[in-house]
Amino acid sequence: MTEKPLFLLSFFEILLYLRQRVQLTSTHTQLPFMASLQDKSKEKSEYSSPQLIPNCPFNGFFFKTNLKRKDPYRFYTWNVTYGDIYPLGVKQQGILINGQFPGPLLETVTNENLIINVFNSLDQPFLISWNGVQQRRNSWQDGVYGTNCPIPPGGNFTYTIQVKDQIGSYFYFPSLALHKAAGGYGGLRIHSRSVIPVPFPPPAADYTILAGDWYNKNHCKTYRFRISNVGITTSINFRIQGHKLLLVEVEGTHTLQNTYDSLDVHLGQSLSLLVTADQPTREYYIVASTRFTSQVRSTTAVLRYSNSEVSVSGPIPGVPTTQIDWSLEQARSIRENLTASGPRPNPQGTYHYGLIKTARTIRLASSASIIDGKQRYAVNSVSFIPADTPLKLADYFNISGVFSLGSIPYAPTGGGAYLQTSVMAADHRSFLEIVFENPEDTVQSWHIDGTTSSMDRGQWTPASRLAYNLRDTISRCTVQVYPKSWSAVYMAVDNVGMWNVRSENWSRQYLGQQFYLRVFSAANSWRDEYPIPKNALLCGRATRRPHHQTEIVNTKLLCPSTNRIDFRSCALPGLDFGNVESVLEAAGVLTAIIVVHETGHFLAASPGNPCNFPIGWIRGFPDNDLDSDIPDDDENLLKNRPILDRIIVISAGVVANIIFAYAIIFTQVLSVGLPVQEPFSGVLVPEVRPFSAASRDGLLPGDFIIAINGVELPKTGTSVVSQVVDIIRKSQRNVVLKVERAKQDFEIGVVPDENFDGTGKIGVQLSPKHKKKIETEQYLGGLRLTGKEFWGLTYNVLDSLKQTFMNFSQSASKVSGPVAIIAVGAEVARSTVDGLYEFAAPKS
Template identity: 60%
Template sequence: MGGGKIFLHLICLVLACLSVSLVKAEDPYRYYTWTVTYGTIAPLGFAQQVILINGQFPGPRLDVVTNDNLIVNVINKLDQPFLLTWNGIKQRKNSWQDGVLGTNCPIPSNSNYTYKFQVKDQIGTFTYFPSTLMHKAAGGFGGINVYSRPRIPIPYPIPTGDFTLLIGDWYNATHKVLQQRLDLGKVLPSPYAVLINGQSHASFSGDQGKTYMFKISNVGLSTSINFRIQGHMMKLVEVEGSHTIQNMYDSLDVHVGQSVAVLVTLNQPPKDYYIVASTRFTKRVLTVTGVLHYSNSRTPVTGPLPVDPTYQIHWSMKQARTFRWNLTANAARPNPQGSFHYGKIVPSRTIILANSAPLINGKQRYAVNGVSYINAETPLKLADYFNISGVFTTNSIQGLPSGNSASLATSVMRVSHHEFIEVVFQNNEKEIQSWHLDGYDFWVVGYGSGQWSPASRSGYNLVDTLTRHTVQVYPSSWTSILVSLDNQGMWNIRSAVWARQYLGQQFYLKGNGKFPGPQIDCVTNDNIVVNVINKLDQPFLITWNGIKQRKKSSWQDGVLGMNCPNPSNSNFTYKSQIKDQIGTFNYFPSTLIHKAAGGFGGLNVYQRPMIPRPFQPPASDYTLLIGDWYKTNHKVLQNTLNLGKSLAFPDAILINGHVHSSLFIGDKDKTYMFRISNVGLSTSFNFRIQGHGLKLAEIEGSHIVQEVFGSLDIHVGQSMAVLVTLDQTPKDYYIVASTRFTKQVLTATSALHYPNSKTPPSETLPIGPTYQVHWSMKQARTFRYITQNIFIYCINHLQIANYISVGTYPST
């Protein structure tokens, strides 16, 4: 075995060690040992080689409860490396266990791997299946049912029982033959049949008058299905972990990789009834049947099969729009699903992903934005963790279709942790697509025909669309989703149509970092130890803006006059005490022009409990990092300065890294503290909240005479804390920051949201100061110390605010 493979084997062993600490000790554990083998069965009437788990086809069903810890020891007895992925399980902060080649080393033949993960804060209907090669075409899949904890109510009476139906297209060729065909650059033929639970005929029994849940998943390779039960209506209650508005359907389209749960009441005369699944959007319709058997029935199934929909795309798209969130129902937690107001958050950016089917080097491939993914020998997650260069690239795939010739790459797209983004799947092909995102669920806000445009947003459902993990995109159409990137890790976004995934229609999202950086909340006299690991290609330092570094501790100040810069691939540990300080501060990079690329964050120092403060404790506080921003990267800006040129005017102003920031939510008549810092490069701004006064309470560690202002000028490097009481009519109000003393005024907005508000902000932004230097200087003179305040250390009795950064006006 070569040295590189030995190293790869060693770091794969490290993966198991890293995952141990990620399992919660206080929740129940469930242990499983699964042996994966080949076997021979005859689902179509002739012998076929399939993949068995513990001798079962499909594999064992996992019935678990929210927050259970699952320990699954998988023993691979196949003649090829093998992995299982857990379709729809979010793997919170735990992409090490996701079971795809970008995050896990495949399990070699005659070896084992133990998955350790928690079904954290999830309920619903999910599946698992092999993610390696074309193993999925041979089986190895099974159901995962996550039930609510007993104390969490569900929005329907408990059914008498439930049935898991794993339905999918099936080939009469082995998985190795199908793989060989794809490796030769050929497309797969049409499937041969459709199976229900690995059979061409299945039966489900129940008692007359009772209600049963049918958990239906499409585990096929490529084909959408329509599901129906003769003479019975289906009440849709759950889609991939979302409780839905309980509409009634006579048939349901379920696309590749998707899962739904329906309630069926056996309210017909006692006999047997057909259960039917048939393919959709295919020239030749394949059909599989089962039987719903009343326990007191003596009459076999009779009559024609229930008819499938006669309409195609329009009918299916119209049905998909009727799937809506039950806003008042609990999900895995007691709070209602609708308590997260996704539709009121302005996305930080829009990513458009266009699928295509190019020929590359004369062979059929599939691509996303012109890039066809190729697997690396080293899992991307390991390469990222161990800083192994040359494994993947973050500049090969762009957030918009390029229009360039298709290329091969191990493509990774960078995203910021806690970003809220819009993703548009654009399908210009004549085949239906199905897209899956590991690690997250997302809000499906819109479907439409033709080309997506910004005007398409007018038709979005921003109130009660459901969340799910896999979404269909109809031929010559688009689908739009909103995603809250709240799960740190490396996550696969892929076509659920498995041949397309195998030949390159996938990539990874890398969301490890925070922009802005992590907020530091500490208390007076805390000792802060921050180990900074520099993974940039340039030396790096962080300075702690306003922290005094007492007791001759300028060694920790983080500027080039005091510290050696932290070299690439090295670390430095800052050790300092927040001695005798309170207030609103921040940190940022002090090296080169790194600050223009981010790396800044909030630093809030709270008082010790025994020290009174001159205002009532606010209900909560919010940190707002506001500053000018350039589209040009920091290296280009640095080069401009090195050439002796001035920087151009900034392109935007951002609030917490966004032009249109997310909502700040508070309760009526409560008071909140807004901690505002100017983290920009060059530009002062004015801050204001529509309809609300700003009671200035603190400036960079100084408690202030509490005057109320309609708006405040905050200059580069400065920080202030204001108290805002939500005493207006419940609605949404603009939060505005706009540049000062500039010919062109740049503006960023957010919203102050009252919880019971159903009214968005009015169209007119609150107006900033019409006067410039004189107005701002006059305001600055009003900032005064509280001289009678019992402060954290002895103060002199001067009525002057104590600043760490001070503005100097033009010609003054």
């Protein structure tokens, strides 16, 4: 009596994963060396034995349990394998966890810790993500490629997850590639602590629905159903024939207890219903149907009352199919229960999100595009491509070239779509308004933690805020966006880390409709974020990096504390020492400069005269040495020498360094060549400040501004930068910038912010647009090129010294000692071979 859909749509995929079976440790693991850990966790278990009630030929079961008390740690061992599954009654290969599809239920209590050791027995890399778990201060455990290296075939990784200040119904799923379509997902329940009241009477039981044909219930009792849409493409509608559905919880938020005949559950969403068995004793359909599809597909199970002798009959209960307004109004009716306690004793309504001032508005528009002849999906015209290194690791280890902050604009640009590893910057403890805009004809569903303040048809404008619900709207980790509509979310940026904002439609996510939000705190404190786990898998450019960083504080120098100092992670504020080779190269250059300088003094002294002697790294004169045996009137003492001799000896070190600098440049010209800047029209935008006018209106780091207000920019150096700055400073309205990006030209309108002096600013760093080329010469030509570069370098050094002394109060804090010089040298030397020459010559 079940209508089988023509595509992979079953209770497994659409939602009905309400598994109640307690699985504290693996009972099916094939890894005997974990037995002691399993036994230990069993001893800790405070759950009663599961009561198995078999009731259908398709292996659908109920599992019933009573939660007695919380346990601070729960240990699990999972083995991920391939196996046969029958989601549509037809055998196919799926992904199993401990031999189960769907996987084991995770059941826990607020603030408990889950220790889950995942062994990957597949033939390809694997990751598990935890939909809705907030991972407080711990994006290391989020289980997506932007934060974690995949578990390699035959390898394992232990997740350490604390469900901090959370309750509710969630699920886990495989996050790489399209693994989610093959299984590997399961339910996750976070129960309230016993001291926290729940705003409804305890149900008789929680039940599991697994694509069963029927199952048993007792008359007049109330049961809780936890429903998750773990599908990959389609929203669904859930209903039970002849029964009302009382909504009580949505993704960890207790709701006003409204009654519904049926409920839409969009991709990635979870909710809890109470159903009372108060109808005549018989069998009833349980139905899940597709929503917003041209052809409605349904799958059914049968609800059977105890002692029922009447079989299920009649047509399957109908439901709206493509009606947007019906679903929109239902979504608006889901409100927060302000008086109920959440994971903490204080009522949910004590968090007055509507009174918080937002730091900025972020508008995110979805789109479908063809890029390089292939179907792609994008956010604000940026289609995400994975980097060769997880973004969180690149950020932690300061690995350059993996991603750029501001690589996705804060608002739609209207330009053509392009490929980019897109990362958006956000400040810790700020408060954002995020508006999802859907100009397409399909329902979108997005994964993001926040409070959904409003949703409506049409185009969002600032005037739309007048209709926001600023009192009791729902807080959840997913939000749907209807066709030709928008949804607005208020988001408290209170969790440091690298967080994935993605489409829950997995084909769209896989083909680029996602990005990462980097939440940054300058405090660098465990108060804001946990350190990298000791067992973190390292891959890509982070493969050989050290795991742990404990701070040794020495005025300005911060280094990790291990058994020895590792210069690869030592840093000054804003500086990275790089790898140990570049540090040694920079230190060697500095040593050579000092030796040459002191040798100059030594050679300038008269042969055989004791006018200098070694003291550590420097040379000193004995004139003021109280312990010296040399008489004060000795003619060879420096103070007794003629003035000309004294000038020669003192200045000889500087002269030696000047000659050494010339020799360095000459060697560079003859060997690797001299880098020369070839100017081009326009200016480069190397940096866009977060929350600035430029970032707000879509300017990105790496853009080239080739015209401003219709005027093409010339080929010059710093003068063209000054020209652009002057125009912006004098503008009080829109500035039209013609921008070159990814070999495409388009215009961006930027409305400057106002400086304290009334001038305009847009918040970018500008530099001349040029191309670096290498010039090499031999012998006489080399001397000419060396002389030109030497005099240019001399001018820059003298000008820098002049600026330092004339503005000493501003520049004093920038003066650094040998450690900072080595740090800068390591950074320069790490880039290219000629970088080492560029560092050595001016220092000499």
